[in-house]
Amino acid sequence: MTLSAYLPIWPLSVSPALWLALALVIAVLVGEGLVRYLRLPRIVGYVGIGMLLGPAGLNMIPVLPAAEWRLLIDLALGILLFELGSKVNLRWLKANPWIAGTSLLEAAATFFAVFGLLLWFDVAHVTAAVVAAIAIATSPAIVVRTVTESRARGQVTERLLLMTALNCIYAIICHKLAVAFMHDEAGTSLIHTVLQPLYLISGSALLGGLFGSAFNFIHRHMGQHEETFSFLLFGMIAIATIVASTLKLSPMLVLLAAGLITRYQREHPRTFLPHFGSAGAILVVLMFTANGLAANLDGLRDSMLLVLLLILVRAIAKLLPVLVLARYSGISLHQAIALGIALVPMSSLTLLLTLDTAVVFPAFASGLGLVLMSCIVILELAGPILVQMALRGAGETLEAPWRRKV
Amino acid sequence: MSLMPFASSRPLSIGVELELQLLNCNDYDLISSAPDMLRRIATQAHHGEIKPEMTRSMIEINTSVQHEYGALVEELRSLRNTVADAGRFLNIAVAGGGTHPFQHWSEQKIFDAPRFHYLSELYGYLAKQFTIFGQHVHIGCPGPDEALHLLHMLSRYVPHFIALSATSPFVQGHDTGFASARLNSVFSFPLSGRAPFVLNWEDFERFFGKMTDTGVVESMKDFYWDIRPKPEFGTIEVRVCDTPLTVEIAAAIACYIQAMARYIMVERPGEPQEDDYLVYTFNRFQACRFGLEGVFIDPRTHEQRSLREDIADMLLRIADHAVELRAEEAMERIREILAKGNGASWLRQTYAHEHNLSDMMQQQAKLWMNG
Numbered sequence: 094m095t096l097s098a099y100l101p102i103w104p105l106s107v108s109p110a111l112w113l114a115l116a117l118v119i120a121v122l123v124g125e126g127l128v129r130y131l132r133l134p135r136i137v138g139y140v141g142i143g144m145l146l147g148p149a150g151l152n153m154i155p156v157l158p159a160a161e162w163r164l165l166i167d168l169a170l171g172i173l174l175f176e177l178g179s180k181v182n183l184r185w186l187k188a189n190p191w192i193a194g195t196s197l198l199e200a201a202a203t204f205f206a207v208f209g210l211l212l213w214f215d216v217a218h219v220t221a222a223v224v225a226a227i228a229i230a231t232s233p234a235i236v237v238r239t240v241t242e243s244r245a246r247g248q249v250t251e252r253l254l255l256m257t258a259l260n261c262i263y264a265i266i267c268h269k270l271a272v273a274f275m276h277d278e279a280g281t282s283l284i285h286t287v288l289q290p291l292y293l294i295s296g297s298a299l300l301g302g303l304f305g306s307a308f309n310f311i312h313r314h315m316g317q318h319e320e321t322f323s324f325l326l327f328g329m330i331a332i333a334t335i336v337a338s339t340l341k342l343s344p345m346l347v348l349l350a351a352g353l354i355t356r357y358q359r360e361h362p363r364t365f366l367p368h369f370g371s372a373g374a375i376l377v378v379l380m381f382t383a384n385g386l387a388a389n390l391d392g393l394r395d396s397m398l399l400v401l402l403l404i405l406v407r408a409i410a411k412l413l414p415v416l417v418l419a420r421y422s423g424i425s426l427h428q429a430i431a432l433g434i435a436l437v438p439m440s441s442l443t444l445l446l447t448l449d450t451a452v453v454f455p456a457f458a459s460g461l462g463l464v465l466m467s468c469i470v471i472l473e474l475a476g477p478i479l480v481q482m483a484l485r486g487a488g489e490t491l492e493a494p495w496r497r498k499v
Numbered sequence: 500m501s502l503m504p505f506a507s508s509r510p511l512s513i514g515v516e517l518e519l520q521l522l523n524c525n526d527y528d529l530i531s532s533a534p535d536m537l538r539r540i541a542t543q544a545h546h547g548e549i550k551p552e553m554t555r556s557m558i559e560i561n562t563s564v565q566h567e568y569g570a571l572v573e574e575l576r577s578l579r580n581t582v583a584d585a586g587r588f589l590n591i592a593v594a595g596g597g598t599h600p601f602q603h604w605s606e607q608k609i610f611d612a613p614r615f616h617y618l619s620e621l622y623g624y625l626a627k628q629f630t631i632f633g634q635h636v637h638i639g640c641p642g643p644d645e646a647l648h649l650l651h652m653l654s655r656y657v658p659h660f661i662a663l664s665a666t667s668p669f670v671q672g673h674d675t676g677f678a679s680a681r682l683n684s685v686f687s688f689p690l691s692g693r694a695p696f697v698l699n700w701e702d703f704e705r706f707f708g709k710m711t712d713t714g715v716v717e718s719m720k721d722f723y724w725d726i727r728p729k730p731e732f733g734t735i736e737v738r739v740c741d742t743p744l745t746v747e748i749a750a751a752i753a754c755y756i757q758a759m760a761r762y763i764m765v766e767r768p769g770e771p772q773e774d775d776y777l778v779y780t781f782n783r784f785q786a787c788r789f790g791l792e793g794v795f796i797d798p799r800t801h802e803q804r805s806l807r808e809d810i811a812d813m814l815l816r817i818a819d820h821a822v823e824l825r826a827e828e829a830m831e832r833i834r835e836i837l838a839k840g841n842g843a844s845w846l847r848q849t850y851a852h853e854h855n856l857s858d859m860m861q862q863q864a865k866l867w868m869n870g
Contacts, residue, residue: 180525182524182525182590185590188587188588188590189587189588189589189590246523246530246531247530247531247532247535248532248535248589251523251590361853361855361857361858361861362524362525362526362527362857362858362860362861363526363857364525364526364857423535423538423539423588423589424535424538425534425538428535488531488608489531491606
């Protein structure tokens, strides 16, 4: 027997998983530090550390294998989308149609503003439409996470959740349509532009409804046992994701619809643990760190002006309609500013839509896809801070320390 | 600051103030949305007055000066509809009830107005603890001395008003065993309790002058008495009731007090005495703790009976006055409470059925908003 049989050989060969684990520990510690000393949201730390240590930064951690990364994001985003849906009361739209109006106007303004900007930069119509469709969505991950973390409640918070759920739906449907056009620029007939969203919406609603019934069933019978409940839920989310992909539906839309339908059908008020338990919370932290690792700022180097203009134009297009309709929908100008700002973040959902497009169209991946990726990086870092500032400014967070007299 | 002269008001006119709870529709906890509600309501034409209260999860509705049950209940319904519509528009539920069953006082936010900030500084956590919801009933008096006479005569019946209106059994997530736990929060204020035994207005002005000289009070608003004179309205204000679960019950209780006031003013059944107050806090405690089942000791005869019996007896005595005031329907509702139980028992039954305070609150809000 030799020494090398039981002693490690120098230089040590370490599994890359160690670096990921290390990044995770550092990310969580930094996140806590941000909350404690700078009163910033934890997610900034998760994303920031991922970026810093990943390929976009110090390059200490290699890129994650795509399949594993995708599974993680699908699961975590699935949880967050379902959670978002289950917090939102669609009946409110009937009692206050001005909110529906604001939502539609905000989405339309975003689409056309971004579309116009891209045409001005000589981007092809279909490509511009794909990017504009993606730009409609506010990040459900950042919104849900920041609202949970700051324990915010009130008109701005509730409208933010509702309008985010709605604009994610618009974005997913418009994106599917735009991609279909891209596939077959000349040949797509009118009938398909009607049938496709119809199939998407009804298919997602049906699958979402099934999911919702199953969820209510397991919550009723196993809701008391947090671990069993969350494992069943994650299993169901994985199943829903796979079934949705097989049926060419959008898994994201299915899970969002599932949340909305469970809430719509529920007669009694129910609250769930944040992210349905600590297992969900861990997945969410992992997702944000992984997003940071996947950060790509190449677009900022090549077309900085477009990236910055896109962010600016999109932000204005979201803010203005909210301001204009504020009085009719029953919020103050102050609250409207907060709401408009809070609608700005971009993150995982946008990232997945961008990547899905890039897989099919390599030209998109090396062109506008990179521009979008840069926007995502910036708005994923700034987004949580904007949402937190907005909700604090509206006086809806529970900490509200600026009012505290020492 | 000296006391305002006692304004004249039509005898036996009534006015009702109700403090209401604002709830979010997800878990029916309190929500600090009074500014949103008031902004929305300001754009709608409505009766009476709708005002902010100490913390931002409360809102207050006030009727104008009324004279009889029919018009009073109509105005209250219209006020309720205004508030309920604003609530639906903003996804906020509105409910009656004296306490919120599981709110946390430290999460309440003080409404942004100088007086509320001043009170919050002075009373500290008591101010946030004061997120409780009461019904105040004003009774018009022909003059100041008559007001003080009525005030001290009505004091005997304060336990009636408490037991009939009691709707606050749950506090901080638990059944307190009290029918009205809300009043326990009121009693922690230094100037709560009963008004001093003073029967003419000059003496009352002298008392008030001495109190302001000590620097303890600035205006009548600083007294948290069970019944207090309101000189600028020319009324006395009964402040012991919890906000009932429906506006109809609120109107009925107001008219029960009105009919009793007529009985006292017209029949003059004896003069008030200092000794009437010997059993005052005992009787009041019994009403808070046990509601209609509480023991009532008559201060004059020392006879003991249940509050339910004493109220039933009173209903007979004031029946003619109720007819004069066209308040028969109100008396019918009071009899119904005696038979079926007060709001506190409705809440306990609902909780026993739902097993969940959020669900109970949802039912409570539904009852209030839909009538």
